Amino acid sequence: MISELSNKVFEKAIADYHVHDNIDQVCNNPYPQDSLEHLLYIKNWIDNAQWHMEDVVRNPEIEAAQALYWKRRIDASNQERTDMVEYIDSYFLDKYKNIEPKANAKINTESPAWAIDRLSILALKIYHMQEEVLREDAGEDHKNKCREKLNVLLEQRKDLSQSIDELLSDIEQGNKYMKVYKQMKMYNDPSLNPVLYKK
Structure with missing residues (x-):
């Protein structure tokens, strides 16, 4: 089950990150580079990292220059997050490329990777809520x-995991088919953001 695999990898990544709990620490990925786990x-x-950036930028005593610095880092992180979701969808597109959808096959409201994205955020919510339960x-x-x-x-998490599976x-049985739209975020593109291209 993909959801079980995903939850297991997310829990490992969260545990590994919190060994040092440093936004700038290097990601030492333990999984083979060509794997879904990677x-x-x-x-x-x-x-x-973005979860903790969001905490930092909400400090009411943060200086304006520092807030802008973190806002820009969060924007860059959001783009990385979107790129990774699209890589994960590419993995599934390749995996199911030989599946012939049935004549009455339907498209889902979101792609598998965007559902897995929600599962990743949920894993972080669970970890940090558990911390609050145990706060001395x-x-x-x-x-x-x-x-x-x-x-x-x-x-x-249980419901979302079941829905993903x-x-x-x-998709494997041809009852639904994948159709992925690139996010095409406009504000990060100097040729599409009027504040940038009108300079």
């Missing part, structure tokens, strides 16, 4: 509220 690990590593300096009321949220996140099964 792509999933990089994807979640990017999400880890937090009161019982805080811990109980976080425990309730954690239970919801765990249920959400069902989508991939439908």
